[in-house]
Amino acid sequence: MAEAHSPLSQFEIKRLVPIQIGDLDVSFTNSSLLMALTVISVSAFLYLGMRRGALVPGRWQSMAELSYIFVANLIRDTVGPEGRTYFPFIFTIFMFVLFGNMLGMLPYSFTFTSHIVVTFTMALVVFLGVTVIAIIKHKLHFFTFFVPPGVHWVMWPLLIPIEIISYLSRPISLSVRLFANMLAGHTLLKVFAGFIAALGVFGVFPLAFVVALTGLEIVIAFLQAFVFTILTCLYLNDALHLH
Amino acid sequence: MVERKPPEALEDFDARLRKARESAAVPGDKTGKDDESQSGMLGAAFRIGIEMVSAFAVGFGIGWLLDQWLGTRPWLMLVFLLLGGAAGMLNVYRFARGFGYDVGYKRKDESEDDQGT
Numbered sequence: 001m002a003e004a005h006s007p008l009s010q011f012e013i014k015r016l017v018p019i020q021i022g023d024l025d026v027s028f029t030n031s032s033l034l035m036a037l038t039v040i041s042v043s044a045f046l047y048l049g050m051r052r053g054a055l056v057p058g059r060w061q062s063m064a065e066l067s068y069i070f071v072a073n074l075i076r077d078t079v080g081p082e083g084r085t086y087f088p089f090i091f092t093i094f095m096f097v098l099f100g101n102m103l104g105m106l107p108y109s110f111t112f113t114s115h116i117v118v119t120f121t122m123a124l125v126v127f128l129g130v131t132v133i134a135i136i137k138h139k140l141h142f143f144t145f146f147v148p149p150g151v152h153w154v155m156w157p158l159l160i161p162i163e164i165i166s167y168l169s170r171p172i173s174l175s176v177r178l179f180a181n182m183l184a185g186h187t188l189l190k191v192f193a194g195f196i197a198a199l200g201v202f203g204v205f206p207l208a209f210v211v212a213l214t215g216l217e218i219v220i221a222f223l224q225a226f227v228f229t230i231l232t233c234l235y236l237n238d239a240l241h242l243h
Numbered sequence: 244m245v246e247r248k249p250p251e252a253l254e255d256f257d258a259r260l261r262k263a264r265e266s267a268a269v270p271g272d273k274t275g276k277d278d279e280s281q282s283g284m285l286g287a288a289f290r291i292g293i294e295m296v297s298a299f300a301v302g303f304g305i306g307w308l309l310d311q312w313l314g315t316r317p318w319l320m321l322v323f324l325l326l327g328g329a330a331g332m333l334n335v336y337r338f339a340r341g342f343g344y345d346v347g348y349k350r351k352d353e354s355e356d357d358q359g360t
Contacts, residue, residue, distance in 0.1 A: 165302050165323075165330035172297035173334070177290070 007190035101221035134239035302327015
């Protein structure tokens with residue numbers, strides 16, 4: 001059994017409904033299914049939670065309110081009052097990544113955040129959006145962003161390319177962080193789960209480890225959603241204030 | 244007895260509200276601390292690695308593309324690999340100085356006079 005299922009087979013993309021438009025393969029895959037489920041469950045969580053809108057919230061409503069307050073405070077602390085305009089976008093990113101990670105923790109599920117294509121696309125949207133906001137807000141003044149302060153102009157030809165590369169590496173580090181954490185965690189979980197059956201009676205040790213690791217993975221699922229969100233906020237802060 | 248009941252209930256509600264507020268504040272605090280201290284060293288090591296490699300990869304990519312375009316096969320790639328390495332160092336330096344998620348391009352104390360211009 002353990003040989004039949006490689007620890008990496010959980011990341012396999014399966015076509016559920018094959019769709020072909022011209023040369024483009026736009027099949028509905030298990031990844032798309034989980035994304036759709038994520039959107040549905042986030043909407044259900046928030047909509048049904050807030051349906052009653054009671055003054056003294058119940059458990060569900062306070063969870064929905066808590067997630068709102070959490071992101072709102074995050075934006076206020078990192079970006080400041082100007083960041084309120086971008087709340088819907090950042091809240092969407094947070095809930096999407098968080099629910100995607102959490103749904104990926106369910107057995108037989110699929111974690112779409114463990115695919116670099118997905119995380120890189122999200123990071124690219126954030127990066128391009130933030131850059132466009134900065135250019136609209138500061139016009140050409142934006143490009144002084146790449147000139148290090150207090151440096152003689154002789155050094156500029158060397159330092160400006162370095163600053164530009166450093167800036168361009170942002171979407172990569174943002175996406176790789178989320179993707180690598182998810183990939184590594186889920187692979188580790190599967191590897192140790194494979195030991196349980198293989199070791200017979202002594203399988204209780206890896207079993208205990210897997211139980212502990214599952215807890216850790218849930219923390220990481222939350223933490224990585226949080227890190228993705230806070231980095232988005234910080235990039236937005238840079239774009240708005242150009243320190 | 245009947246007179247004292249409502250204030251007591253209110254007080255109870257106040258205490259519960261305060262507790263709720265505290266617990267509402269905790270998740271944000273806890274994650275921040277978790278990230279800094281508990282899984283801090285591993286997280287920092289992980290982050291430093293990613294920062295270095297991603298800047299290096301971007302440098303390589305730019306150099307490679309410019310080489311393709313200008314037909315100067317290995318040279319620009321080599322130059323940009325070095326620049327990418329330097330940018331990676333810069334990323335790590337910024338991370339290590341602020342020891343947080345500070346990714347600013349200028350130091351905080353200089354930001355004030357710059358904003359006016």
